[in-house]
Amino acid sequence: MTTDRPDLRNKPIRRVVIAGGGTAGWMAAAALSKTLGKVLDITLIESEEIGTVGVGEATIPTLVTFHRLLDIKEQEYMSAVKGTIKLGISFENWLDEGHRYIHSFGISGKDHWSAGFQHFWMRGQKLGIASGYEDYCVELKAALEDKFAHLPRGGINYAYHMDASLYARFLRKLSQDHGARRIEGKIVEVETDEASGFITALKLADGSTVEGDLFIDCTGFRALLIGKALGVGFEDWSHWLFNDSALATQTLAVRDAVPYTRAIAGKSGWQWRIPLQHRVGNGIVYSSKHMSDDEAKHEFLSSVEGEIIKDPWPIRFKPGQRKKSWEKNCIALGLAGSFIEPLESTTIHLIQRGIVHLLRMFPQVVTQPDIDQYNATLDSELQHVRDFVVMHYHLTNRRDSQYWRDIQAMEIPATLKHRIDLFRETGKVFRQAEELFAENSWIQVMMGQGVMPRQYHPTADVMSEPDLKRFLDDIRRNVDSTVRALPQHQAYIDQYCPGPREPAPVGAT
Numbered sequence: 001m002t003t004d005r006p007d008l009r010n011k012p013i014r015r016v017v018i019a020g021g022g023t024a025g026w027m028a029a030a031a032l033s034k035t036l037g038k039v040l041d042i043t044l045i046e047s048e049e050i051g052t053v054g055v056g057e058a059t060i061p062t063l064v065t066f067h068r069l070l071d072i073k074e075q076e077y078m079s080a081v082k083g084t085i086k087l088g089i090s091f092e093n094w095l096d097e098g099h100r101y102i103h104s105f106g107i108s109g110k111d112h113w114s115a116g117f118q119h120f121w122m123r124g125q126k127l128g129i130a131s132g133y134e135d136y137c138v139e140l141k142a143a144l145e146d147k148f149a150h151l152p153r154g155g156i157n158y159a160y161h162m163d164a165s166l167y168a169r170f171l172r173k174l175s176q177d178h179g180a181r182r183i184e185g186k187i188v189e190v191e192t193d194e195a196s197g198f199i200t201a202l203k204l205a206d207g208s209t210v211e212g213d214l215f216i217d218c219t220g221f222r223a224l225l226i227g228k229a230l231g232v233g234f235e236d237w238s239h240w241l242f243n244d245s246a247l248a249t250q251t252l253a254v255r256d257a258v259p260y261t262r263a264i265a266g267k268s269g270w271q272w273r274i275p276l277q278h279r280v281g282n283g284i285v286y287s288s289k290h291m292s293d294d295e296a297k298h299e300f301l302s303s304v305e306g307e308i309i310k311d312p313w314p315i316r317f318k319p320g321q322r323k324k325s326w327e328k329n330c331i332a333l334g335l336a337g338s339f340i341e342p343l344e345s346t347t348i349h350l351i352q353r354g355i356v357h358l359l360r361m362f363p364q365v366v367t368q369p370d371i372d373q374y375n376a377t378l379d380s381e382l383q384h385v386r387d388f389v390v391m392h393y394h395l396t397n398r399r400d401s402q403y404w405r406d407i408q409a410m411e412i413p414a415t416l417k418h419r420i421d422l423f424r425e426t427g428k429v430f431r432q433a434e435e436l437f438a439e440n441s442w443i444q445v446m447m448g449q450g451v452m453p454r455q456y457h458p459t460a461d462v463m464s465e466p467d468l469k470r471f472l473d474d475i476r477r478n479v480d481s482t483v484r485a486l487p488q489h490q491a492y493i494d495q496y497c498p499g500p501r502e503p504a505p506v507g508a509t
């Protein structure tokens with residue numbers, strides 16, 4: 001511990017040290033170097049000896065915006081990460097075995113200022129003049145038909161599937177081009193100031209030290225800085241989110257890539273399928289209290305499609321959040337700060353939100369009001385995402401295993417109960433400022449999982465029945481004509497952003 005330093009609480013921030021690479025570390029390095037690289041010295045420390053979780057290959061549309069902020073050219077990025085398009089998530093076997101619905105990234109129909117489209121659709125259903133809710137959303141219909149193309153004026157919302165290791169490599173080059181420095185090394189000690197408790201330096205295995213004014217902890221579940229050095233505790237959410245284990249692997253593709261992620265519910269968890277240009281990412285997420293590792297591996301490997309190209313690797317985790325994302329002069333990003341299972345592909349989004357909030361609030365010197373505001377903002381966003389994910393488990397008819405029966409017996413967060421009760425009784429949804437999931441996301445998932453409102457807003461009754469029919473028919477026809485004109489997703493990817501070819505084996509002709 002060092003004691004011969006001035007008060008670090010009043011020291012200007014000039015040197016930022018990022019502990020750990022992977023997606024979180026290099027996203028932070030890329031954003032900071034692009035935005036503040038001219039006034040900050042940015043150093044990232046990572047060790048080739050330490051592996052990363054290696055998943056997080058499905059994203060949500062906020063990453064498109066993040067890339068625009070960093071001036072990343074989409075075709076260059078998608079080619080580099082061998083990416084495909086994602087229009088939503090196909091939830092299979094969640095309400096009941098054999099049932100399927102898609103949570104898409106689109107907007108359904110047209111809202112009135114006093115009431116959302118769902119109210120007009122519900123009246124149309126009551127009158128027998130409205131078809132399925134999916135018929136009024138371009139993204140949802142396109143996903144069902146495996147189609148995609150960019151449309152004028154941002155006419156289609158989308159995200160990406162990508163190779164996470166290639167993404168980190170892509171961001172590393174971008175960061176270094178903007179002046180960020182990478183140090184290869186394993187962190188063995190975190191040095192702190194006795195007076196303030198601030199981190200002063202990171203000591204590496206080779207005996208060298210890296211000093212800094214602000215530290216970003218991207219060391220994953222180990223949380224070397226925020227957890228071990230600064231002692232910030234972890235709030236456990238496993239009483240709401242039972243899953244604590246995963247197995248992941250990669251397989252060769254056996255069919256064209258679809259423009260959505262698949263989330264397939266099983267006896268004691270669920271499996272993901274993420275199609276890339278060159279392979280498919282696969283995983284099973286499960287509760288070790290309800291299924292042994294051997295049972296999970298057998299269930300997983302017996303259901304994957306295509307030749308396995310990488311042996312399955314295990315991942316252990318605890319769902320929840322760090323009690324403070326920012327403590328003293330250390331900010332936790334990614335798995336060091338929180339973990340909510342990847343059911344709605346929110347891991348990279350939450351990294352991004354932590355970075356964006358940091359950039360918005362970046363201080364000349366560390367102050368407690370900045371820290372408090374940052375923590376309050378991140379807490380609110382994390383709890384919103386948590387509730388959205390818990391909702392998928394709560395709203396199900398499944399009782400075919402102890403896992404699902406135990407889930408049905410659990411008490412859900414009061415914040416989530418209110419949203420479900422409000423929609424069930426009135427058809428209304430609401431969105432607080434800065435929340436990730438918009439109204440249509442809540443509507444699609446709640447209706448997809450069996451919640452149909454008992455009433456609709458009286459605004460829907462103002463329109464005459466013939467006018468309502470014309471209103472609904474016009475929307476459906478526009479959706480149909482738009483989707484009909486789209487190319488198949490695989491054909492579009494092959495033309496738009498083909499990834500580099502895999503090198504031929506030595507001796508091949």
